Amino acid sequence: MRTQVFGSFGQMIRWYWQTEKRLYLRLFLTAFGLYVAQEVLSTALEELGGQAAQEALLRLFNDELIFWGMILYCLAHMFSALECKQTATSLLSLPAGNAEKVLSRVVYATVGIWLLVFLGRCAANALTAMPLLFNPETSFGEIVRRHVLPGTWILASIFETYNVGDVLVYTFGSLMIALWPMSLFTLCGVLFRRYGWLWALFIFIAATFILIYLLELNEHNAAWINAHHAQFVWMTCAVVVVLSTANYALAYRSFCRAQIISDKMIRL
Amino acid sequence: MLKFNDVSFGYKSQRELLFSHLDWQLEAGGIYGLLGPNGCGKSTLLYLMTGLLLPKDGNVEADGCDVSNRCREVLAEMFIVPETFELPSETLRAYIKLYRPFYPHFSDEIMQRCLSEFDMPLDLPLDRLSMGQQKKVMMAFALACGTRYLFLDEPTNGLDVASKKLFRKVMAANIAEERTAVIATHQISDVAPLLDGVTMLGRSDSQSTSEVLCSSSLKALTRQLSFTLETYPPKISDKRLYTERTPFGYACLALRQDEEETPVNLELLYNALQQGVRIPDFS
Numbered sequence: 001m002r003t004q005v006f007g008s009f010g011q012m013i014r015w016y017w018q019t020e021k022r023l024y025l026r027l028f029l030t031a032f033g034l035y036v037a038q039e040v041l042s043t044a045l046e047e048l049g050g051q052a053a054q055e056a057l058l059r060l061f062n063d064e065l066i067f068w069g070m071i072l073y074c075l076a077h078m079f080s081a082l083e084c085k086q087t088a089t090s091l092l093s094l095p096a097g098n099a100e101k102v103l104s105r106v107v108y109a110t111v112g113i114w115l116l117v118f119l120g121r122c123a124a125n126a127l128t129a130m131p132l133l134f135n136p137e138t139s140f141g142e143i144v145r146r147h148v149l150p151g152t153w154i155l156a157s158i159f160e161t162y163n164v165g166d167v168l169v170y171t172f173g174s175l176m177i178a179l180w181p182m183s184l185f186t187l188c189g190v191l192f193r194r195y196g197w198l199w200a201l202f203i204f205i206a207a208t209f210i211l212i213y214l215l216e217l218n219e220h221n222a223a224w225i226n227a228h229h230a231q232f233v234w235m236t237c238a239v240v241v242v243l244s245t246a247n248y249a250l251a252y253r254s255f256c257r258a259q260i261i262s263d264k265m266i267r268l
Numbered sequence: 269m270l271k272f273n274d275v276s277f278g279y280k281s282q283r284e285l286l287f288s289h290l291d292w293q294l295e296a297g298g299i300y301g302l303l304g305p306n307g308c309g310k311s312t313l314l315y316l317m318t319g320l321l322l323p324k325d326g327n328v329e330a331d332g333c334d335v336s337n338r339c340r341e342v343l344a345e346m347f348i349v350p351e352t353f354e355l356p357s358e359t360l361r362a363y364i365k366l367y368r369p370f371y372p373h374f375s376d377e378i379m380q381r382c383l384s385e386f387d388m389p390l391d392l393p394l395d396r397l398s399m400g401q402q403k404k405v406m407m408a409f410a411l412a413c414g415t416r417y418l419f420l421d422e423p424t425n426g427l428d429v430a431s432k433k434l435f436r437k438v439m440a441a442n443i444a445e446e447r448t449a450v451i452a453t454h455q456i457s458d459v460a461p462l463l464d465g466v467t468m469l470g471r472s473d474s475q476s477t478s479e480v481l482c483s484s485s486l487k488a489l490t491r492q493l494s495f496t497l498e499t500y501p502p503k504i505s506d507k508r509l510y511t512e513r514t515p516f517g518y519a520c521l522a523l524r525q526d527e528e529e530t531p532v533n534l535e536l537l538y539n540a541l542q543q544g545v546r547i548p549d550f551s
Contacts, residue, residue: 008340011369018366019356089353092320095344095370098337256338260320261279263352 008096012104015094023081024116027074031120034066039128063121068178070117075182076189076197078109079255083193088265098256106186106248180240183247190251193266270294270317270417270448275326277309277316286312288477289326292467296331296416297445298485299462302452303538304469309478310452311351313469314419317450318348330417344372345416349406351425355394360405363394373414378442382408385438386431399426407435411442418449424458432458456534466534468541481541484549486532493547494524495533509547510540521545 017024038061046054082091082105091101132138181204188200214221225232258265271293278285286309294300304310315321316328319335319342328335333342356363360383368374383390386404394405403426410418424432439462443449451459467483493509498518502511510521519536541547 008370015366018358018362084354089320089348089350092338093318093343093346093348095340097340100340257322259322260315263350 035124074113075185179244183244187247271329298464301463348419351421371413379412
């Protein structure tokens with residue numbers, strides 16, 4: 001039974017990859033384009049308005065914004081991408097359980113999107129490092145090491161931290177922080193046929209404001225957090241896990257109720 | 269066996285239910301025609317049978333399992349060829365490689381046989397094929413999957429006359445006895461020679477919902493009904509159910525008594541049922 005489930009899981013991932021090659025190419029090109037645009041704009045602003053203008057741009061249009069923006073936007077689209085005539089009927093009638101279809105989709109798309117955005121960043125770095133190829137003093141390996149790979153903020157942070165324990169904590173913390181918005185954008189992508197990402201963004205911003213009020217502006221809570229910092233971190237993690245699980249469970253329930261009406265997948 | 273238990277279903281865009289408290293079952297084994305006028309819910313019934321649509325009330329069972337759950341074991345025994353579909357830009361070879369692991373009873377032999385009958389190449393991108401060619405490919409794949417249930421929605425739409433004949437030949441040659449095929453169509457003559465049984469849908473005068481007007485094997489229909497062609501207008505009798513004027517005379521549908529068995533005239537039966545004639549349940 002377990003072999004069968006894992007077998008279907010692998011088959012589903014293969015199916016997603018084969019049916020969505022073009023979508024992933026588009027996502028990669030979008031990430032690549034955004035990073036290139038950021039590089040070009042920041043260089044142009046540095047030339048025209050000096051370092052202050054460049055820093056002002058990078059405060060708004062920075063690596064993190066592009067990275068997380070791309071990931072969350074793509075997550076909101078990963079179920080609506082299946083709605084087209086070609087895939088909707090095939091997906092629902094494919095011999096695999098609903099859980100296998102949803103779980104493989106979430107895992108595969110999440111990992112795939114992270115990887116695509118990361119590769120998009122590397123490709124943009126490679127493009128901007130092209131002129132260095134004509135510099136005889138710089139070797140190819142050095143260009144790759146210094147300009148293509150370390151340019152990504154994830155790798156840079158890991159390399160800069162050096163301490164393995166810190167890296168693990170950092171990675172775990174990032175994943176925990178990312179889990180709730182990722183699950184929220186996934187849920188909204190499943191629930192709404194259009195503008196799922198907009199709904200998710202609205203909820204995310206509203207929730208962030210409420211959180212800021214509760215944690216920062218409310219003096220009583222702020223004092224408690226300062227006094228019980230470790231307890232607060234664990235509590236936050238627990239709440240994030242519960243909320244994220246609820247989001248994924250709702251997304252699963254919604255997928256189970258999906259139907260094909262006029263060749264389209266209708267979920268609400 | 270496929271079984272509808274008190275199924276009600278309607279689309280949100282329509283005020284009325286399409287099916288209300290529908291009880292209907294289809295014995296396993298054989299090729300069944302699902303016939304009915306446009307908009308009476310033939311495709312909807314197929315989609316309900318495959319779990320692509322979910323009933324508002326009641327449930328649909330395939331061999332005792334609720335198809336609404338869309339569990340792997342049930343889906344592995346079902347294949348549906350919708351009326352319209354889009355195929356990817358892959359070649360047929362790549363398509364088979366991608367989909368065949370999902371179907372444990374997939375037969376390369378049947379696939380090859382069907383493709384050679386349909387004269388379809390393996391290495392042409394599927395999206396470049398014409399609609400008729402795509403249908404042939406999908407039907408070949410559907411037959412090769414070896415699923416216990418096969419559902420075809422208007423399979424002859426888009427096929428030329430020669431291809432329709434070929435379709436009947438391929439279907440008859442490649443569907444094993446234990447498999448159940450349900451063909452939804454309004455083009456009765458295209459599939460009539462293939463059928464072991466028919467289910468005819470329609471709307472009764474008193475209701476706006478669709479209902480099963482007749483569901484029976486052709487053997488039972490042959491035993492119980494008589495289909496004759498008479499030169500002169502027939503006399504009214506208790507046993508005569510329906511008469512229709514044709515270019516060759518008067519086609520008559522009657523309850524069979526002692527006369528010889530006659531081949532089932534599905535078009536005549538269909539017209540009679542759509543005109544409000546009701547026949548007894550022969551199942």
